[in-house]
Amino acid sequence: xxxxxxxxxxxxxxxxxxxxxxxxxxxxxxxxxxxxxxxxxxxxxxxxxxxxxxxxxxxxxxxxxxxxxxxxxxxxxxxxxxxxxxxxxxxxxxxxxxxxxxxxxxxxxxxxxxxxxxxxxxxxxxxxxxxxxxxxxxxxxxxxxxxxxxxxxxxxxxxxxxxxxxxxxxxxxxxxxxxxxxxxxxxxxxxxxxxxxxxxxxxxxxxxxxxxxxxxxxxxxxxxxxxxxxxxxxxxxxxxxxxxxxxxxxxxxxxxxxxxxxxxxxx
Amino acid sequence: xxxxxxxxxxxxxxxxxxxxxxxxxxxxxxxxxxxxxxxxxxxxxxxxxxxxxxxxxxxxxxxxxxxxxxxxxxxxxxxxxxxxxxxxxxxxxxxxxxxxxxxxxxxxxxxxxxxxxxxxxxxxxxxxxxxxxxxxxxxxxxxxxxxxxxxxxxxxxxxxxxxxxxxxxxxxxxxxxxxxxxxxxxxxxxxxxxxxxxxxxxxxxxxxxxxxxxxxxxxxxxxxxxxxxxxxxxxxxxxxxxxxxxxxx
Numbered sequence: 001x002x003x004x005x006x007x008x009x010x011x012x013x014x015x016x017x018x019x020x021x022x023x024x025x026x027x028x029x030x031x032x033x034x035x036x037x038x039x040x041x042x043x044x045x046x047x048x049x050x051x052x053x054x055x056x057x058x059x060x061x062x063x064x065x066x067x068x069x070x071x072x073x074x075x076x077x078x079x080x081x082x083x084x085x086x087x088x089x090x091x092x093x094x095x096x097x098x099x100x101x102x103x104x105x106x107x108x109x110x111x112x113x114x115x116x117x118x119x120x121x122x123x124x125x126x127x128x129x130x131x132x133x134x135x136x137x138x139x140x141x142x143x144x145x146x147x148x149x150x151x152x153x154x155x156x157x158x159x160x161x162x163x164x165x166x167x168x169x170x171x172x173x174x175x176x177x178x179x180x181x182x183x184x185x186x187x188x189x190x191x192x193x194x195x196x197x198x199x200x201x202x203x204x205x206x207x208x209x210x211x212x213x214x215x216x217x218x219x220x221x222x223x224x225x226x227x228x229x230x231x232x233x234x235x236x237x238x239x240x241x242x243x244x245x246x247x248x249x250x251x252x253x254x255x256x257x258x259x260x261x262x263x264x265x266x267x
Numbered sequence: 268x269x270x271x272x273x274x275x276x277x278x279x280x281x282x283x284x285x286x287x288x289x290x291x292x293x294x295x296x297x298x299x300x301x302x303x304x305x306x307x308x309x310x311x312x313x314x315x316x317x318x319x320x321x322x323x324x325x326x327x328x329x330x331x332x333x334x335x336x337x338x339x340x341x342x343x344x345x346x347x348x349x350x351x352x353x354x355x356x357x358x359x360x361x362x363x364x365x366x367x368x369x370x371x372x373x374x375x376x377x378x379x380x381x382x383x384x385x386x387x388x389x390x391x392x393x394x395x396x397x398x399x400x401x402x403x404x405x406x407x408x409x410x411x412x413x414x415x416x417x418x419x420x421x422x423x424x425x426x427x428x429x430x431x432x433x434x435x436x437x438x439x440x441x442x443x444x445x446x447x448x449x450x451x452x453x454x455x456x457x458x459x460x461x462x463x464x465x466x467x468x469x470x471x472x473x474x475x476x477x478x479x480x481x482x483x484x485x486x487x488x489x490x491x492x493x494x495x496x497x498x499x500x501x502x503x504x505x506x507x508x509x510x511x512x513x514x515x516x
Contacts, residue, residue: 013342013375022372026358026365033360101356105417108320108350109373110342267282267314267323 019111023119024126027093031127038089038127039134042081046135049077050142053199065201065232070144075226076198078135082157083193083221085131086164087171087185089124094172094264095181103265113259117169117252124165125158132157145229152228159244160221164189166251173264192218202234220244270334272298272425272456273319278328280314280480288314290480291328296425296458296473298333301451303471303488304460307506311480312460313353316429320350332425346374349423351415353430353460357402363413364389364398367420374421381420388416391446408435415443419450426450427458432466444470464498474498476505 031038050070054077058069065072097103106116139145147153167184175181196218202210213219220240227233233240259265273296280289289311296302306312317323319330321341330337335344357366364385371381389395392412397405402413415431428447432440447470451457461467467474468488475485484491484505492498 013346016342016373016375018375018377019373022369025372026361026369029361029365030358097358100358101354102358104322104352104356105370106373107322108345108348109370110345110375111373112342262324266321267317 013110016111016115019109020115020119020122023106023111023116024122027089027120027123028126030093030096031089031123038085039131042085042131043134043138046077046081047138050074050135050138050144053077054144055142065230067230067232068144070142071146071230072226072232073199074135074139074144075229076196076222078132078139079156079160079218079222079225080193080198081135082128082132082161083164083189083218084185086124086128086161087168087189089127090120090165090168091172091175091181091184092168093120093123094169095175095178098172098264107265113256116259117166117255120169121162121165124168125161128161128165129157146231147229148231149228153225155241156221156225156228156244159248160225163244163247163251166248166255169255170251170258173258192216193222197222197234217243217247269298271295271331272300272333273458274329274331274334275315275319276329276331278315278318278330279326280311280318280323281326288480289318292477292480292482293328294475294482294485296456298424298456299451299454300473301447301457301471302459303467303474304458304477305464305467305474305502306460306477307508310477310506312477313429314480315477316350316427316458316460320348320427321345346421347424349418349421349426351418351426351428351431353433355402355410355414357413357417359403360401362399362401363394363405363409363416366402366413367416370417371420376421384420384422385416388419392416392442408439411435412439423455425456425458429460430462431459432461432463440466464502468492468498476502478506 050073054070054073058073061069063069094103097106136145171181171184195212196216197213202213205213220235220243223233223235224240224244273294275292275294278289278292279287281287292311292315304312304315314323318325319332319337321337325338332344333347335347337344361369367385367388368381371384376384389398392415394409394412394416397409402410405413411431411434418426418428432443435443444466447457459467459471471488473486474488474491475482476491477483484501488498491501494501
């Protein structure tokens with residue numbers, strides 16, 4: 001027999017801003033429990049890079065691309081740390097919440113998938129930005145900071161951290177062990193960022209090796225932020241921005257589909 | 268006729284490795300009921316609850332919460348539900364107050380509303396002196412109280428309790444029973460799973476017994492426990508155990 005009883009009438013939910021803000025509050029609280037891991041470690045690492053490659057080695061190099069070597073490497077060092085901060089924030093947050101199962105708190109709540117993703121990404125951008133600001137402050141002590149275009153600088157920090165935040169979510173959902181969680185950092189992030197033009201221009205590479213730079217996505221991110229900071233950009237105008245926006249769109253849709261299908265989230 | 272609080276129709280849940288956890292399960296819980304959902308370990312109780320609340324994805328069938336589809340209208344449906352899980356699925360480094368506060372936030376409760384509600388729950392479950400300790404520092408009974416407070420923070424119309432008194436002392440069990448009877452008296456619908464049949468006999472009006480993913484017996488508590496041996500014998504018979512053998516006679 002057909003059940004003709006009417007459903008409970010509730011106003012349709014708009015954006016759950018409080019819920020979204022709560023995801024941010026919770027993740028900030030988790031991040032602030034490990035300040036050494038979240039901020040001090042990347043700052044020390046950046047300081048060592050600045051000192052050794054920029055100051056000690058760079059002291060023996062006259063100029064590169066028309067600027068001091070330290071000014072040339074600083075944007076790349078900053079971007080490497082932004083990428084690492086973004087990826088580690090989202091991958092560890094998702095994996096930890098799956099591992100301990102408190103992801104279920106979010107799953108039983110009236111939050112849309114976009115709200116869940118936006119909440120996570122907000123903290124990713126926050127952590128990456130704080131990391132970046134710390135490195136800029138260090139750069140100031142070495143008189144190595146220039147910002148030619150602040151809007152472009154902001155675009156690169158926010159968009160690249162969002163790209164790697166989304167990648168981190170994918171890895172966090174896919175991983176079934178801490179070993180798997182660390183694999184992309186060891187085999188992908190660290191090697192590609194190191195050879196992505198942080199310390200050299202493409203011109204400095206032998207001809208037969210130059211394709212590796214053009215094929216490396218990190219090259220475009222590093223060049224982009226270098227262009228925004230010191231005006232030296234080896235990529236055609238708009239190519240890096242286009243690739244970054246395309247990556248953002250593809251990764252956003254991928255992550256949304258993973259959430260909607262419950263991949264790694266639901267039993 | 269009022270809309271049922273929960274209506275499950277032909278629910279089936281098959282896990283990725285092919286394990287059928289719930290098989291063509293149908294169930295209706297009327298608004299205001301105190302419903303006992305019984306079954307042995309692995310019978311499909313928790314999986315059914317996970318499908319209702321969004322922790323698991325149903326393979327087929329439908330679930331309606333106060334007439335709202337729990338999959339298609341999941342946001343609206345979940346606003347009406349509170350879940351007390353069997354496991355301690357919380358951030359162990361967070362404090363009890365944070366855990367409850369965050370849950371209120373996920374449900375869209377404003378700061379003042381959350382504070383008032385959490386103050387009430389902390390007092391009601393005697394968590395006040397412990398609210399700033401991290402969850403992992405709490406005793407088993409206090410952890411269970413935090414999980415209960417978290418389930419109740421949004422003042423749900425349908426409260427689902429998955430073995431809420433497992434491992435808690437007699438005192439807390441009685442505090443909890445009194446509270447559940449009180450909110451049920453106020454019109455809240457409660458779905459309870461428990462291995463303590465005494466608890467079910469004391470609290471529930473209707474009972475369903477599930478075994479191997481299927482409902483094997485359903486009715487009012489009086490109907491089911493009316494025979495010789497009461498609810499325990501009815502439960503053992505329905506789940507295929509032999510009462511005499513189990514009793515060691």
